[in-house]
Amino acid sequence: MNKKKTAIILIAALIAAGGGTTVYYMQNSKNTKKAASNVQQTTVKVTKGNIRSTITGTSQLEAQQVQMIVPPKEGIIKAINLSRNQTVKEGDLLLELSDSTLTEKLDTARQTLNQYQTDLQDLLSQQSSLRTVAPQSGKLILSTNISEGASVSKTTKVATIADPSVLLVTLPFIQEEAAQIKAGDTIELTVDGFLLNKTGTVESVSVGSKSDAKGNRLADVNVRVDNDGTMDAELMVQGSITANGLKIQSTGKAKLQYKTTTTVFANASGTINKLEIKENRDVQAGELIGTIVNDSLSKDITNKKQQIEQQTKSIQDMEEQVQNLKVYAPFDGVFSTDFADPKKNVLTSYPVGTTIKSDVKLGAVASLDTLQLPISVDELDLTKIKVGQKAEIRVDAISGKTYQGEVTQVSTVGTTSNGVSSYTVVLSLKSSPELKYGMTASADIIIEDKRGVLQLPTQAVQTRSGKRTVTIKKEDGTTEQKEVKVGSNNSTMVEITEGLSEGDQVVIQGTSRQSNLTQQQADQMRQQFQQGRGGASGGGGGGGVMMFPAGGGGGNR
Numbered sequence: 207m208n209k210k211k212t213a214i215i216l217i218a219a220l221i222a223a224g225g226g227t228t229v230y231y232m233q234n235s236k237n238t239k240k241a242a243s244n245v246q247q248t249t250v251k252v253t254k255g256n257i258r259s260t261i262t263g264t265s266q267l268e269a270q271q272v273q274m275i276v277p278p279k280e281g282i283i284k285a286i287n288l289s290r291n292q293t294v295k296e297g298d299l300l301l302e303l304s305d306s307t308l309t310e311k312l313d314t315a316r317q318t319l320n321q322y323q324t325d326l327q328d329l330l331s332q333q334s335s336l337r338t339v340a341p342q343s344g345k346l347i348l349s350t351n352i353s354e355g356a357s358v359s360k361t362t363k364v365a366t367i368a369d370p371s372v373l374l375v376t377l378p379f380i381q382e383e384a385a386q387i388k389a390g391d392t393i394e395l396t397v398d399g400f401l402l403n404k405t406g407t408v409e410s411v412s413v414g415s416k417s418d419a420k421g422n423r424l425a426d427v428n429v430r431v432d433n434d435g436t437m438d439a440e441l442m443v444q445g446s447i448t449a450n451g452l453k454i455q456s457t458g459k460a461k462l463q464y465k466t467t468t469t470v471f472a473n474a475s476g477t478i479n480k481l482e483i484k485e486n487r488d489v490q491a492g493e494l495i496g497t498i499v500n501d502s503l504s505k506d507i508t509n510k511k512q513q514i515e516q517q518t519k520s521i522q523d524m525e526e527q528v529q530n531l532k533v534y535a536p537f538d539g540v541f542s543t544d545f546a547d548p549k550k551n552v553l554t555s556y557p558v559g560t561t562i563k564s565d566v567k568l569g570a571v572a573s574l575d576t577l578q579l580p581i582s583v584d585e586l587d588l589t590k591i592k593v594g595q596k597a598e599i600r601v602d603a604i605s606g607k608t609y610q611g612e613v614t615q616v617s618t619v620g621t622t623s624n625g626v627s628s629y630t631v632v633l634s635l636k637s638s639p640e641l642k643y644g645m646t647a648s649a650d651i652i653i654e655d656k657r658g659v660l661q662l663p664t665q666a667v668q669t670r671s672g673k674r675t676v677t678i679k680k681e682d683g684t685t686e687q688k689e690v691k692v693g694s695n696n697s698t699m700v701e702i703t704e705g706l707s708e709g710d711q712v713v714i715q716g717t718s719r720q721s722n723l724t725q726q727q728a729d730q731m732r733q734q735f736q737q738g739r740g741g742a743s744g745g746g747g748g749g750g751v752m753m754f755p756a757g758g759g760g761g762n763r
Contacts, residue, residue, distance in 0.1 A: 249679050252710040255661050257694050257701050260650040261591065263581025263631070267601070267645045270634055271573035273536045274545065280563050281305055281531065283556060290543045290551045294535040294571055301533040301568070312524045319517045326510045329503065332360065335473035336498045340489040342468055344369050347486045354481050358472035358498060365483075365495060368464035370438060373431040375406070375463065377445045377456040378418070384425035386449040387411055393429055398442035398459055406431040406445065418457055431462065439464050476500030537573055545570035572643065578634045579611065579647050585627040590653050591616055597633050602646045611635035611649060654694045660702040666712045667692060667700055676706070677713040685713055 275288070281303035288300055340346060344367040352364050375395070379387065387393075391408045406429040413425050429445060431437065441462045446455040481496040483489065535541070546552050546567040553569075556562050579599060583591060597611040615632035622628075633649050667690065668675050674692055677685050690705030706712070 248714050249711045250663060250666060250714060252660055252662060252702060252706045252708055252712060254658050254708055255699065256655070256657050257659060257661060257696055257699055258655045259653040259694060259696050261583060261587045261653060262648060262650050263583060264646065264648045265579050265581045267577045267579055267641060267643060267647050269539075269572035269643055270576040270578040271537055271539070272545070272570050274570045275300060275533060275541065275568045277301065277303060277562050277564050277566060277568075278530050278533065279303065280561070282561055283558050284531075286553070286556065286558060288541060288543075288553055288568060290553065290569075292541050294539060294541050296535055296537045298535040299532060300535055300541070303531040303562070305528070305531060308524060308527055312521065312528065315517060315521045315524060319514065319521060322510060322514045322517055326507065326514060329507045329510055332474035332500070333503055333507065336476070336500065336503075338364055338470065338472065338495045338498065340367055340491055340493045340495060341470065342367055343489065343491045344468070345464075345486065346470075346483060346489045346495070348481075348483070352478065352481070352496075354478050354496075356478050357476070358478060359475050360471065360473055362472040363469055364472050365470040367468045367470060367489065368439065369466040370435075370464065371433055372465040373433050373437060373439060373462045374409075374465045375429050375431065375443055375445075375460050377427050377429060377443075377460050378416075378424045378458050379427050379454065379456055381413060381423040381425045383449075383454045384411055384413075384427060386452075386454065387427055387447060391447060391449075393427070393445045393447045395429070395431065395443045395445050397437065398444065400441075402436065404431060404437065404443075408447075422457070424457065427456070430465070437462060470495065472498060474498050474500060474503075476503070535571055537571065538575070539571045539573040541569055541571045543569035545572070574637055576634050577637050577641060577643075578614070578632050579649055580630050580632045581649055582628045583631045585620060585629065588616070588620075588629050591631055591651060595651055595653070597649045597651045599633065599635055599647050599649045601641065602648075604640055604645075609635050609638070609641075613651060656694055656701060659693070660706060660708060661699045662702055662706075662712055663714060664695060664698060664700045666714045677715070678706075679711040679713050 282305075283301070284304040285299065285302040287298070294300070347366045347368065349363045349365055352358075352362075358364070377393075387408055389408050389410055393406050393408055395404045395406050396402075397404065409428045409430050411425060411427050414423075416424050418424055427445070439462050442459045443462060444456050444459045446453055448454070476498040477500075479497045479499045482494045483496070489495075543551050543553060546569045552567070556566070556568070591613060593613050593616060595613045597613065599609040599611045601607070601609070611633040612635075613631060614634045615630075617630040617632075620627040620629040631651070633651070662676070666676055668677075674690050675687050676690055678688050679685050688705055691703045693701035693703045695701060
């Protein structure tokens with residue numbers, strides 16, 4: 207055995223996309239001519255180029271937004287605005303159910319609320335009427351039953367306010383004589399018990415059926431008297447008029463009455479606390495007549511407001527229940543029954559008027575704007591994928607066209623099969639008319655895409671004691687080991703970030719002896735390579751070169 211250790215160097219070229227990985231073995235011994243004959247040396251130049259790393263997956267296109275249309279509860283169909291395939295707009299009414307019991311309850315609740323509101327207005331009106339004031343100017347005449355401490359209700363008559371400026375009187379005349387009197391005639395009035403003579407104006411003559419004690423048929427003559435302040439209601443007067451040269455006199459007397467009077471009601475229930483006016487006299491509009499107290503009125507108002515609040519909430523709840531009987535389109539898109547049953551139109555079983563259960567699927571609304579592609583990614587590649595990364599998507603059924611996508615979701619929960627874990631990564635892409643739900647598509651997630659960087663074939667870089675080196679060929683034909691730093695890599699090329707210049711000649715050594723590794727062994731070697739160069743991303747199927755001592759020591763083969 208040679209005293210010098212013979213190093214057996216393992217060069218691993220890691221092939222992406224699930225391909226087999228080929229491992230080349232090269233024996234190095236100055237004393238072995240056979241081994242030297244197997245060594246092949248070539249040189250390559252350091253060049254500038256592009257290094258692109260991707261992770262690829264295949265799946266079927268699906269709508270990013272899909273919402274199944276189902277009845278909100280069991281009920282009778284009141285309206286259904288759906289067809290097997292139709293375009294819908296957000297907010298379109300698709301389905302409405304009816305609930306007669308709920309509708310009746312809602313109507314009753316609304317009627318009750320209206321009554322509560324009327325009651326409250328009445329109570330508030332009573333509260334504002336606890337101070338009784340004169341509604342207008344005139345002569346106030348207190349009611350006989352009104353005094354301090356007296357109980358009153360809303361309809362209790364407190365007083366009457368009269369306008370004394372105009373008085374009326376109705377005088378009886380013999381019908382034949384009254385026929386000579388007409389509206390507008392002036393009539394002389396004699397005030398009973400006073401030496402007063404006043405004039406009035408005939409407003410109307412009405413023929414009556416009454417008779418006097420002598421059997422004469424009588425007619426009523428209505429007279430207006432403009433009061434000059436010397437007369438008042440309740441005075442007895444008699445009238446006479448000259449017609450056609452003859453003096454005609456009323457057959458009897460009658461009381462003067464106020465033409466205009468206004469009744470003042472208490473408008474509140476309670477007890478009269480104080481009367482500001484205790485005798486009949488002239489008052490001005492707004493003048494205080496008296497005050498009423500009602501100890502329970504404030505409490506009644508509070509209780510009524512609470513009833514209204516509770517009833518309003520009940521109505522809102524029922525209105526929400528009624529509203530929930532309607533199903534609207536959640537967004538713009540297409541409704542299709544195929545989501546429920548691709549073989550038949552389920553809508554034919556549910557016309558208006560039929561009962562439908564809450565678990566019936568009528569179909570779904572799918573958005574036309576955005577599609578998504580959920581692909582499965584190996585656990586070794588998961589850390590390289592981030593939300594927002596771009597992707598290129600190809601559809602099997604559409605050749606020669608590439609669609610731009612973006613990573614929108616990266617799963618944190620994986621599935622395991624045959625000891626290998628995979629995770630779902632969701633890509634989104636803008637929809638096009640030719641793209642259909644369910645089409646098979648492949649996506650390349652772009653991990654890195656570097657342009658114009660220095661690069662070498664991956665097998666040109668060696669790793670020894672944690673350092674990366676290459677063998678450069680100098681102008682005089684001799685070789686020299688040189689340390690370099692690497693960046694990104696893919697299955698064939700690696701980026702050189704330090705140590706070399708464009709145009710440098712680098713030696714690549716290899717042999718014809720080869721051995722195939724399993725995919726698992728290739729993945730392990732790829733991980734070791736990435737860890738050895740400081741975690742630089744290798745991309746989907748990206749490769750690297752590892753140098754290992756073969757057999758743990760020396761010895762010639």
